[in-house]
Amino acid sequence: MIDFGFALKQTRQENLDKVSLEKYHKLLELEPSFKRCFQCGNCSATCSARQFTDFSIRRVHTSFRRGEYDGLAQELRKCMLCGKCTLVCPRGVNLRSLIINMRQILDETEK
Ligand code: SF4
Ligand code: SF4
Secondary structure (H helix, E strand, C coil), X not given: CCCCCCCCCCCCCCCCCCCCCHHHHHHHHHCHHHHHCCCCCHHHHCCCHHHCCCCCHHHHXXXXXXXXXXXXXXXXXXXXXXXXXXXXCCCCCCHHHHHHHHHHHHHHHHC
């Protein structure tokens, strides 16, 4: 095969027959403002934890929305709950509350 110096990434299509969105729907009940997120990335761009680690709150809540929960509880421990992301969200998503609820849901299901 010819080496073009780059490779195609695997598709990120969501197969709704294979993933369970149960936790995501529970999160929406606890923090309905999450419905307004349009994935702009402002929250990640201003994140305090992002300055010191590879943490991306946008990646975390996108994975949660897609039903991909593996490793998220561990990842969320990097968040310092400073609340900066909530202040800059143009859609008024209460991210701090979202993060606390995500942690709780993930911890409950890990027990
Ligand atoms: S800043 Fe708000 S709208 Fe933008 S990705 Fe983050 S949560 Fe979503
Ligand atoms: S609350 Fe967490 S995710 Fe939001 S800006 Fe602070 S460290 Fe980042």
